[in-house]
Amino acid sequence: MADDQGRGRRRPLNEEEPSNSRGSDDGPRVKVFRGSSSDGLRADPRLESSRERGSLEEASRRGSGQQERKPRGDQYDYLNTRPAELVSKKGTDGVPVMLQTNFFRLKTKPEWRIVHYHVEFEPSIENPRVRMGVLSNHANLLGSGYLFDGLQLFTTRKFEQAITVLSGKSKMDIEYKISIKFVGFISCAEPRFLQVLNLILRRSMKGLKLELVGRNLFDPRAKIEIREFKMELWPGYETSIRQHEKDILLGTEITHKVMRTETVYDIMRRCSQNPARHQDEVRVNVLDLIVLTDYNNKTYRINDVDFGQTPKSTFSCKGRDISFVEYYLTKYNIRIRDHNQPLLISKNRDKALKTNASELVVLIPELCRVTGLNDDMRSNFQLMRAMSSYTRMNPKQRIDRLRTFNHRLQNTPESVKVLRDWNMDLDKNATEVQGRIIGQQNIVFQHGKVPAGENADWQRHFRDQRMLTTPSDGLDRWAVIAPQRNSHELRTLLDCLYRAASGMGLRIRSPQEFIIYDDRTATYVRAMDDCARSDPKLILCLVPNDNAERYSSIKKRGYVDRAVPTQVVTIKTTKNRSLMSIATKIGIQLNCKLGYTPWMIELPLSGLMTIGFDIAKSTRDRKRAYGALIASMDLQQNSTYFSTVTECSAFDVLANTLWPMIAKALRQYQREHKKLPSRIVFYRDGVSSGSLKQLFEFEVKDIIEKLKAEYARVDLSPPQLAYIVVTRSMNSRFFLNGQNPPPGTIVDDVITLPERYDFYLVSQQVRQGTVSPTSYNVLYSSMGISPDKMQKLTYKMCHLYYNWSGTTRVPAVCQYAKKLATLVGTNLHSIPQSALEKKFYYL
Amino acid sequence: MSALPNVEEYVICPYDSAHRILPVRLTYHLTRCAKNFPSAKLVRCPYNSTHLHSVANMQNHIIECPNRSAAERFNLPDVLPPVEPRAREFLIESAEDWDAEPPVQTYNPAAHCEKELIIRNLQGAPPAARRAFRESERRRFREKNQF
Numbered sequence: 001m002a003d004d005q006g007r008g009r010r011r012p013l014n015e016e017e018p019s020n021s022r023g024s025d026d027g028p029r030v031k032v033f034r035g036s037s038s039d040g041l042r043a044d045p046r047l048e049s050s051r052e053r054g055s056l057e058e059a060s061r062r063g064s065g066q067q068e069r070k071p072r073g074d075q076y077d078y079l080n081t082r083p084a085e086l087v088s089k090k091g092t093d094g095v096p097v098m099l100q101t102n103f104f105r106l107k108t109k110p111e112w113r114i115v116h117y118h119v120e121f122e123p124s125i126e127n128p129r130v131r132m133g134v135l136s137n138h139a140n141l142l143g144s145g146y147l148f149d150g151l152q153l154f155t156t157r158k159f160e161q162a163i164t165v166l167s168g169k170s171k172m173d174i175e176y177k178i179s180i181k182f183v184g185f186i187s188c189a190e191p192r193f194l195q196v197l198n199l200i201l202r203r204s205m206k207g208l209k210l211e212l213v214g215r216n217l218f219d220p221r222a223k224i225e226i227r228e229f230k231m232e233l234w235p236g237y238e239t240s241i242r243q244h245e246k247d248i249l250l251g252t253e254i255t256h257k258v259m260r261t262e263t264v265y266d267i268m269r270r271c272s273q274n275p276a277r278h279q280d281e282v283r284v285n286v287l288d289l290i291v292l293t294d295y296n297n298k299t300y301r302i303n304d305v306d307f308g309q310t311p312k313s314t315f316s317c318k319g320r321d322i323s324f325v326e327y328y329l330t331k332y333n334i335r336i337r338d339h340n341q342p343l344l345i346s347k348n349r350d351k352a353l354k355t356n357a358s359e360l361v362v363l364i365p366e367l368c369r370v371t372g373l374n375d376d377m378r379s380n381f382q383l384m385r386a387m388s389s390y391t392r393m394n395p396k397q398r399i400d401r402l403r404t405f406n407h408r409l410q411n412t413p414e415s416v417k418v419l420r421d422w423n424m425d426l427d428k429n430a431t432e433v434q435g436r437i438i439g440q441q442n443i444v445f446q447h448g449k450v451p452a453g454e455n456a457d458w459q460r461h462f463r464d465q466r467m468l469t470t471p472s473d474g475l476d477r478w479a480v481i482a483p484q485r486n487s488h489e490l491r492t493l494l495d496c497l498y499r500a501a502s503g504m505g506l507r508i509r510s511p512q513e514f515i516i517y518d519d520r521t522a523t524y525v526r527a528m529d530d531c532a533r534s535d536p537k538l539i540l541c542l543v544p545n546d547n548a549e550r551y552s553s554i555k556k557r558g559y560v561d562r563a564v565p566t567q568v569v570t571i572k573t574t575k576n577r578s579l580m581s582i583a584t585k586i587g588i589q590l591n592c593k594l595g596y597t598p599w600m601i602e603l604p605l606s607g608l609m610t611i612g613f614d615i616a617k618s619t620r621d622r623k624r625a626y627g628a629l630i631a632s633m634d635l636q637q638n639s640t641y642f643s644t645v646t647e648c649s650a651f652d653v654l655a656n657t658l659w660p661m662i663a664k665a666l667r668q669y670q671r672e673h674k675k676l677p678s679r680i681v682f683y684r685d686g687v688s689s690g691s692l693k694q695l696f697e698f699e700v701k702d703i704i705e706k707l708k709a710e711y712a713r714v715d716l717s718p719p720q721l722a723y724i725v726v727t728r729s730m731n732s733r734f735f736l737n738g739q740n741p742p743p744g745t746i747v748d749d750v751i752t753l754p755e756r757y758d759f760y761l762v763s764q765q766v767r768q769g770t771v772s773p774t775s776y777n778v779l780y781s782s783m784g785i786s787p788d789k790m791q792k793l794t795y796k797m798c799h800l801y802y803n804w805s806g807t808t809r810v811p812a813v814c815q816y817a818k819k820l821a822t823l824v825g826t827n828l829h830s831i832p833q834s835a836l837e838k839k840f841y842y843l
Numbered sequence: 844m845s846a847l848p849n850v851e852e853y854v855i856c857p858y859d860s861a862h863r864i865l866p867v868r869l870t871y872h873l874t875r876c877a878k879n880f881p882s883a884k885l886v887r888c889p890y891n892s893t894h895l896h897s898v899a900n901m902q903n904h905i906i907e908c909p910n911r912s913a914a915e916r917f918n919l920p921d922v923l924p925p926v927e928p929r930a931r932e933f934l935i936e937s938a939e940d941w942d943a944e945p946p947v948q949t950y951n952p953a954a955h956c957e958k959e960l961i962i963r964n965l966q967g968a969p970p971a972a973r974r975a976f977r978e979s980e981r982r983r984f985r986e987k988n989q990f
Binding site: 245246635636691 | 866867870871873874887889890891892893910914932933934935936937938939940941942946947948949950951952953955956959960961962963964966977980981983984985
C-alpha cells in the first residue's frame with residue numbers, strides 16, 4: 001500500500017483508447033491502493049466503499065488481468081513498474097472446450113436514461129390491474145413504451161413538471177385523480193436498471209400469452225395433462241437478467257408448475273358427508289396445503305379451517321362491515337357460488353413479523369387452487385415417474401426448448417414490439433463460453449494408482465485392487481443380529497461379504513451371532529444391549545424392511561447411548577441377484593465405519609486440512625437444526641476424518657457455534673500430526689446468496705481472528721485460509737455439443753459474477769437428464785495458490801466420498817457433513833458420542 | 844409453524860439495550876449494529892458468536908456460557924475412543940508438487956469491476972453511502988462512454 005502512495009499518478013487503463021490515455025493528464029489521481037481510477041474527480045465515498053469491500057483481502061490486488069482482452073503491452077510503458085502479478089480468476093490448466101450455456105446476451109442496452117415516477121391515485125384503488133387500466137387511458141401522454149406495475153412508473157419521457165395531475169374515469173364510472181410524481185433518473189450504471197430490464201422482459205413475455213404464477217411465467221396453453229392424478233403440468237420459464245462477468249446476460253431456465261385441477265372446495269366436497277367426521281377429514285386433507293388464489297396470484301399455506309364462518313359472514317374492512325361475497329364482488333368482480341362453505345385461515349408469518357400483528361388471512365375454498373404435491377403423491381411411484389418423464393429433460397431437449405423460447409420471443413409481434421420500444425435486443429443464439437476439462441485424477445489404492453476413468457467411475461477396479469488402509473487384524477470382534485426366520489439370508493449375506501471383502505484386503509472373521517425371535521424394535525434394541533456387553537467393534541442388523549422408526553432406534557442405541565458403529569441391511573438387499581456387488585459396497589462401508597480408508601487421491605499440498613460444514617433441520621422439532629462439521633487430517637499421510645455435530649437454532653443462517661467445532665478439529669489434527677495445519681480450506685454449504693455479505697462479516701472475520709489468536713498462542717503465524725461457499729446452482733447450465741459436459745469441466749468466465757471470485761465445476765456424472773453444475777465462491781483466500789490450483793483442489797476433493805465409487809456433486813467433506821447432519825436431524829435427534837468422532841459411522 | 848412472536852421471545856441487542864430483535868435476525872442485526880457503535884469494544888464469546896460482552900465481563904461469561912458444555916465434553920470426554928491398532932502408514936507421492944511453487948496473490952474482483960462498465964451493488968451499506976456510490980458510478984459510466 002505504501003508503494004501506491006509513493007507512485008501517486010496513475011494513468012487510466014482505458015483499453016478502448018490506448019492512445020488517448022497518454023494525453024488525458026488530469027493531474028494527480030486519487031490515491032487508490034487497488035485498481036486504477038479512471039476518474040480523477042472521484043470523491044472519497046468511493047474510496048471508502050472500495051476499501052470497505054476489499055479490506056479483508058490481505059493480498060492487495062492490482063489487477064488488470066483478463067488475458068482475453070487486447071494486449072496491453074503498450075499501456076504498461078507508462079506505468080511505473082510494479083511486480084506485474086496479472087491475476088485473473090481464470091485458470092489455464094486442462095483441455096479447453098467450447099460450451100453452450102442457457103444464457104442469452106443482451107445486445108444493446110437502452111442507452112438513454114429511464115425516468116422513474118411514483119403514481120398515486122385519489123381515491124386510492126387497491127387492485128393493481130384496475131390501476132393499470134386507468135392509467136392506460138392516458139397512453140397518448142405517456143408514450144407507447146412505459147412500464148407500470150401499479151405503483152411505480154418507468155418511461156423514457158420526462159414530463160416538464162415535477163408533479164403531473166391527470167383525471168380520468170374508471171370502468172365503474174368513478175372519477176379519479178392521478179398524480180404522477182417525478183422520483184429520479186435511472187442510468188445504466190445502477191442495479192435498479194437491471195430491475196427495470198427484468199420488468200421489460202416480463203412485459204414482453206406477457207406478449208407471448210404467458211401467465212404469471214408466483215414469480216415466474218408459465219404457459220397454460222402448452223400444459224401437459226396427467227388426468228389420472230388430476231394434475232396439470234404447466235411448463236414455464238424462470239428468467240433473470242443479471243450483470244455477469246462482462247455483459248448483461250439473460251438466463252433462462254425451464255421449470256414446471258404442478259397445478260392440481262381441483263380447488264379446495266372440490267377436496268372438501270369429496271370428504272365424507274357424515275357431519276361428525278366431516279370436519280376432521282376436511283382438516284386432515286386440507287391443512288398445510290399450499291394454495292394459489294387466481295385473483296391476486298398469491299400463494300398461501302392453509303393453517304386452519306373455520307367452520308363457524310361462511311362467505312356471508314362479515315368482517316370489518318376500512319371501518320365498515322362487509323361480507324365476503326360483497327367484498328369479492330366489488331374488489332375483484334368474482335361471484336362466489338356456494339354461500340355455505342367454511343372458510344380457510346392462513347397465518348401470514350412474514351407480514352406478521354414485520355408489523356408485529358397477527359395477520360390472519362381468510363380465504364374462500366372455491367377460489368383457492370391447490371398447487372404442489374402432497375406426501376401421498378410424492379410416495380406414489382407411478383405419479384412421480386410420469387412427471388419426471390416430462391420434467392427431467394436431457395440436454396438436447398433442453399437446448400431445443402430454450403431455442404424455441406428465444407425464437408418465440410423474437411418473432412411474436414407483441415413481444416417484439418415491447419422490446420423495440422425500449423431498444424432492447426436479445427441475441428439469437430445462446431452464449432458460448434470457453435471452459436476447460438481437468439484431466440482425470442488418480443485414485444490411490446493399496447498397491448497401485450488407477451486413473452479415475454472418463455466417467456469418473458472406478459467401480460470396476462474393486463475387483464483387482466485392495467483398499468488403501470484396513471485394520472491390521474481385520475474385522476475380528478463383531479456381532480450380527482438377525483431374526484431367526486432369516487437365518488438363511490444371513491448365511492448368504494455373510495458368505496458374500498467374506499468373499500468380497502477379502503478380495504479388497506479386509507479380512508472378516510466370523511461374527512458373534514445373536515438370533516432374535518421377532519422383529520419388533522424393542523427386541524432389536526435389547527439384543528444390541530446384550531451384544532454391546534462383549535464390546536464388539538461393529539454390529540450388523542438384518543431388518544425385514546426399511547421401517548424408519550426401527551432404523552432410528554437402532555442408530556440411536558448405537559451412536560447416542562453407546563459408541564458402536566452399526567450397519568443396517570434389509571432382507572430385500574440379501575435377496576438381490578447382484579449380491580456380490582452389493583457386498584462389495586457393504587464391505588467398503590464396514591471398512592469406513594471402523595475408521596479406515598478405501599482409497600485416496602494425490603494431493604500435492606502439504607499441511608492441508610479440509611473442512612466441510614452443513615446444516616440440516618430436525619424433523620421432530622421445527623425450531624432446531626443440527627450443524628455438522630467434518631475435517632480431514634493431512635491427506636498426504638493420514639486419510640481419516642474428524643466429525644462433530646452441534647445443535648443450533650433452525651433460523652440461524654449463520655452458524656454461531658462454529659468456532660468450538662473448528663477448535664476441536666485443530667486439536668485432533670495436532671494430536672495426530674504433532675503440529676497444527678498450515679493450510680485450511682473451508683467449504684461452507686447451506687448459505688443463500690443473499691446473505692453473503694453478512695456471512696463474510698460475521699463468520700469469516702470471526703474465524704480469521706480466532707485462528708490468529710489460537711496460532712499465536714503457540715507462537716505460530718496464522719494458517720493460510722481459503723473460505724469457499726458451495727452452492728448447488730440451479731439456474732446455470734452448460735452443454736458440450738448438445739450433451740452433458742464430462743466430469744471435471746470448469747467454467748470461470750462469461751457467466752460468472754464480476755464481483756466475486758467464483759467458478760462453476762461439473763464434478764459428477766449423471767445418467768438421466770441434464771447435469772447441474774456447482775458454484776464455488778471464494779470469499780476469502782490467503783492460500784497463495786493460483787485459481788487453477790484452487791479449482792483442481794476442489795475437483796480432487798470431490799473424489800473422496802466413500803459411499804460412492806465416483807465423484808460427487810459437492811466436495812466430499814460437504815457431502816459427509818450433509819449426511820451426518822441429516823442423520824442426526826432425522827433419526828438421532830441428539831448429539832452422538834464423541835468416541836465415534838474419527839469413524840465414518842454416519843455413512 | 845411456530846407461534847407468532849410474543850414479547851418473551853425477543854432478544855435484547857448487546858450494543859443498544861433499546862433494540863429488541865427476534866432471535867432469527869440476531870446475527871444480521873449484530874453485523875449492522877456493530878458499525879454504529881465503533882467505540883463499544885465488545886468481544887465475542889468463543890463458544891457462541893452471538894454472545895458479546897466487554898473484555899472485563901468475558902471471563903465471567905465464559906464460566907456460565909450455556910454453549911460451553913459441548914467444548915468441555917470434548918476436552919474431558921466421558922468415554923475415550925477405544926485404542927485402535929494404528930492404520931498402515933503411508934505417504935502418497937504425487938506427480939506435482941504445489942508446495943514448491945511460489946505463492947500467488949488471490950484475485951480481487953474489485954479491480955475488474957472498476958475498469959469495465961459493470962453494474963455493481965453496494966451491499967450492506969447505509970442508504971447515504973449507497974446513494975453516493977450510485978452517483979459516483981453514474982459519473983464513471985458517463986466518463987467511460989464519452990471516451
